[in-house]
Amino acid sequence: MSLGFFIDALVTVVAVTTPILLAAIGELVVEKSGVINLGVEGMMLIGAVVGFAVTFNYGPDLGDLAPWIGVLGAAIAGAASSLLFGFLVLTLGSNQVATGLALAIFGIGLSSLIGAGYVGMTVEEFGSPFPDWLAGDPVGKVVFGYSPLVYFALIMVFVVGWFLNRTRAGLILRAVGENDLSAHSIGYPVIGIRYAAIAFGGAFAGIAGAYFSMVITPMWAQQMTAGRGWIALALVVFSGWRAGRLLAGAYFFGVLMTLELYAKASGFSFLPSQFWAAMPYIMAVVVLAVISARGVAGSEAPACLGRPFLPSA
């Protein structure tokens, strides 16, 4: 077991973890404002197909800039689809769980429709921004060998953690999620803040989707996120609505998933493969049991999560 072996494994872990982390950061902000959006999977797929389509269509004209514009397109598309959800739950006061599920299904369908013409096409991978002698180095790649989206995800975990806990705007957002009526009575625009949080979550889900269609496998295939949006949703709960734990939890999932592949490829078939596949979920149950045994002290679940805000009623 050489150093190179661990570096290679770590690179795989990062690739597996990043999209889940991106989507979960966005959802964390949404839920902190008191809204639960279960449509992450659908928004990711819309982001994946739009990111791919933009990069594919404008790639020849934009050159090196193409993937950046593609990711921007994915973020905008994700945000736009989330605002549709926002309009239904905030302005019309519909049920958040039902509307979120509808968004997930809508996203699967819409992305398949948009993507029908792009099946079988490929784009350049949105790879490392560093020069080859750094990104391709057997040791250097552990730091420099990733897509810009990987660094972006890591930075944003800290930015979001800082924003929520250390800034006034973050405090207001949390206040809206904890007690919407109080926040409203002292003059904060509850609906406006929630719209902004939902759009932020949608944009991040869109970027997470683009990570699939532009980094892991630079192509479009129907439902290519294969359920990662649901894992991201679970991760937010798992983290107790804390950014730091979100990062740890995402990498915990990533390490377990990679470990499964290594164990199988190395001939550890003394455990059935279904057991390996179930490992992350078994561990999640264990961790959640431990957290709840310690009481709710560790969890920062917003008090108004999922409750519609209708001040006139």
Added chain:
Amino acid sequence: MTLTRRNFVKSAAAGLTLPALCRNAFAAEPLKVGFVYLGAIGDYGWTWSHEKGRKELVEALKGQVVANYVENVKEDASAIPIMKDLAQQGNKLIFTTSYGYMDQTLEAAKQFPDVKWEHCTGYKRADNVGTYNSRFYQGRAVTGTIAGMMSKTSTIGYVGSFKIPEVVMGVNAFTLAAQAVNPKITTKLVMIDTWFDPAKEAAAAETLANLGCDVIAQHVDSPAVLQVCEKRKIYGFGYGADMSRFAPKAHLTASLDLWGPYYISRAKAVLDGRWKPDDTWWGFKEGILAMAPYSKAVPENVRAAADKIIAGTKDGSYEVFTGPISDQSGKERVAKGEQMKDADMLVMDWYVKGVQS
């Protein structure tokens, strides 16, 4: 006859039935054939190859056959009304092209006994339901030969889906053929417990490359494994269709599913009134399996060896599952010189020696 409402309805009904009767009376009316597809016709994989077969059928029997299809049909109860619809629209021969349509096909067939049904890769038959399959493993013997000759590390990888006979046969044929040209070959096998999850397929391929595999085969639905091979500068194979567009340098060749000849023969059988609910298992010889062109990376001697496997399979002088074959624990499964029977192959649930899983 006075024109009462009742009489009007009667005569109108007679008028409507008359052309219908005439239609049945004339044999020149083309045979309507229906296809039920799992994916989208543009998936460059499983469904795409069946769609190509449908087009060949229409082309070959122009004027005698009309063929329709329904794509993106889920492998659950929702498939039954779609199959019944096809039967109601007058399709007399219906192909259901995925393993997961097995019980649905039988259910629909029970309600439309005069329609002839054919289920792909299944094993349940009825008076009006036949099954058909391809000897996919024959293509694996060709890619295995190429992998065995081109691997420098003598370690080759395999990304599989589930431990079902169809997949196990492929893994074993691939490994046996590679060992025939390089006895030191080890196949590292990763089953990802799903048919389709590009991110997991890619992570599995990355893992195999990290563990020293320099040629990786795949039995999953997306070209993700090939894209990883391209990035890691190692080799891989397409499956079901030519996937070189996804990995121009890494793609060595692919086994191609050509369902056309089968569909044509079955439609002819219906037209001639010879159709029976058969269990068909064809391969290279019958023309429903072929290899894509070899890439530039495949040297001359490797091409020759691969071509020899294809030719031998066609004339019957080569059969990859010929003894002696032992399993992972070293127990002999097929005696020296003996050929495995089809019935044993179809329930294969053990890996040959040299497979690491």
